[in-house]
Amino acid sequence: MTGPATATRVLVLNSGSSSVKYQLIDMEDGTRLAVGLVERIGEETSRVVHTPLTGDAGRRERTGPVPDHAAALKAVADELAHDGLGLDSPELAAIGHRVVHGGMRFSAPTVITDEVLAEIERLVPVAPLHNPANITGIRTARALRPDLPQVAVFDTAFHTTMPEYAARYAIDVATADAHRIRRYGFHGTSHAYVSRKAAELLGKAPEEVNVIVLHLGNGASASAVRGGRCVDTSMGLTPLEGLVMGTRSGDIDPAVTFHLKRVAGMSEDDVDALLNKRSGLVGLCGDNDMREIRRRIDEGDERARLAFDIYVHRLKKYIGAYYAVLGRVDAVVFTAGVGENSAPVREAAVAGLEELGLVVDADLNAVRSDEPRVVSPDYARVTVAVVPTDEELEIAGQTFALVAADRRGGDPEA
Numbered sequence: 546m547t548g549p550a551t552a553t554r555v556l557v558l559n560s561g562s563s564s565v566k567y568q569l570i571d572m573e574d575g576t577r578l579a580v581g582l583v584e585r586i587g588e589e590t591s592r593v594v595h596t597p598l599t600g601d602a603g604r605r606e607r608t609g610p611v612p613d614h615a616a617a618l619k620a621v622a623d624e625l626a627h628d629g630l631g632l633d634s635p636e637l638a639a640i641g642h643r644v645v646h647g648g649m650r651f652s653a654p655t656v657i658t659d660e661v662l663a664e665i666e667r668l669v670p671v672a673p674l675h676n677p678a679n680i681t682g683i684r685t686a687r688a689l690r691p692d693l694p695q696v697a698v699f700d701t702a703f704h705t706t707m708p709e710y711a712a713r714y715a716i717d718v719a720t721a722d723a724h725r726i727r728r729y730g731f732h733g734t735s736h737a738y739v740s741r742k743a744a745e746l747l748g749k750a751p752e753e754v755n756v757i758v759l760h761l762g763n764g765a766s767a768s769a770v771r772g773g774r775c776v777d778t779s780m781g782l783t784p785l786e787g788l789v790m791g792t793r794s795g796d797i798d799p800a801v802t803f804h805l806k807r808v809a810g811m812s813e814d815d816v817d818a819l820l821n822k823r824s825g826l827v828g829l830c831g832d833n834d835m836r837e838i839r840r841r842i843d844e845g846d847e848r849a850r851l852a853f854d855i856y857v858h859r860l861k862k863y864i865g866a867y868y869a870v871l872g873r874v875d876a877v878v879f880t881a882g883v884g885e886n887s888a889p890v891r892e893a894a895v896a897g898l899e900e901l902g903l904v905v906d907a908d909l910n911a912v913r914s915d916e917p918r919v920v921s922p923d924y925a926r927v928t929v930a931v932v933p934t935d936e937e938l939e940i941a942g943q944t945f946a947l948v949a950a951d952r953r954g955g956d957p958e959a
């Protein structure tokens with residue numbers, strides 16, 4: 546199953562719970578041909594932003610209802626077609642899809658067959674906000690280009706190297722095994738990319754460095770990466786465990802759920818919605834955007850202050866925990882929307898950790914840039930850095946590598 550033998554372009558679809566991010570990249574030289582985003586899917590005020598990066602056409606933006614993910618994918622296809630970059634292009638080699646949950650089975654990028662798709666569907670109960678959106682993306686793209694290889698790149702793949710003692714919950718083994726209950730971890734594509742870039746920033750090979758990666762977006766997770774391999778991560782069976790997130794609680798005593806059902810009369814679905822959609826920052830203060838929370842703090846808002854403090858306290862605990870797991874840490878690296886943009890979060894997360902060699906330089910931390918950068922002073926024992934993540938580029942790279950290997954397999958002369 547290969548695309549046209551000389552095609553080098555990859556379309557990447559990163560379908561989230563309420564958004565689709567996409568990029569069209571030519572893998573011959575890594576040139577981005579178009580990038581875009583459909584957000585607030587399902588609301589009246591959905592927004593489509595498309596930026597062609599070839600030719601003279603500029604950024605286009607429109608607001609209006611995009612009812613569901615299938616409609617969002619249609620909007621993406623239309624925007625690309627408008628610039629002559631449509632899905633019918635013979636230069637397209639493959640479509641790469643971010644798939645959040647790959648369960649036990651997928652530890653590498655995988656060409657999507659009916660059987661692979663069925664397995665991704667089987668995992669919906671453990672990634673209810675994410676896998677359904679990924680599946681719609683895959684189905685729509687396959688319908689538009691049934692001849693092209695469609696590749697799934699799994700959020701869970703990078704974490705399959707976790708040792709058993711980090712991946713297994715301390716519950717009855719037979720029950721856990723019967724239901725495949727274990728810690729899988731997510732955002733792996735980002736953790737892999739960012740830890741590799743961090744090694745580059747340090748001027749070392751990935752094998753030589755130990756890194757703590759803090760991926761702080763809407764969903765947020767931390768990982769401990771030893772010599773390029775993940776040894777622990779904060780998300781678990783589902784993307785609910787670990788850090789405080791935009792709308793998710795992160796770590797919580799599981800007995801809270803029994804209590805809510807027995808005492809507050811909530812159903813399973815009520816509790817699920819509470820912990821996934823009405824908790825985290827939004828549950829604590831009504832806002833999940835860190836910019837808005839900082840603005841409110843500047844105005845003296847106590848609820849916003851407390852939400853920020855709870856967010857940062859959890860983050861600091863994970864930095865300490867992963868420091869202990871790794872023993873020696875070369876770098877603590879911040880990434881994703883909050884990690885890349887919020888200097889106050891970075892500063893507060895390492896405040897008081899000087900004894901661990903962790904310090905942030907106020908001037909360096911205030912720099913705004915799209916480039917990987919160090920924010921700790923020269924004398925610091927541990928480098929604190931900001932490395933912008935690029936899940937789409939990483940997915941495109943892994944997708945194209947698989948297609949290229951397939952081509953070579955199909956034609957030994959190639």
Ligand SMILES: Nc1ncnc2c1ncn2[C@@H]1O[C@H](COP(=O)(O)OP(=O)(O)O)[C@@H](O)[C@H]1O
Nearest residue numbers: 761762763764833834835836881882883886887
């Ligand atoms: N300039 C900024 N300052 C602080 N936080 C920001 C800024 N820009 C974005 N963010 C935060 O980043 C979040 C989105 O992160 P992102 O990684 O794009 O999320 P996701 O990919 O999970 O949708 C926003 O909800 C907001 O809290």
Ligand SMILES: CC(=O)OP(=O)(O)O
Nearest residue numbers: 731732762763764784
């Ligand atoms: C797995 C996960 O939480 O993803 P996102 O941050 O895109 O919601």
Ligand SMILES: [Mg+2]
Nearest residue numbers: 762763764881
């Ligand atoms: Mg993200």
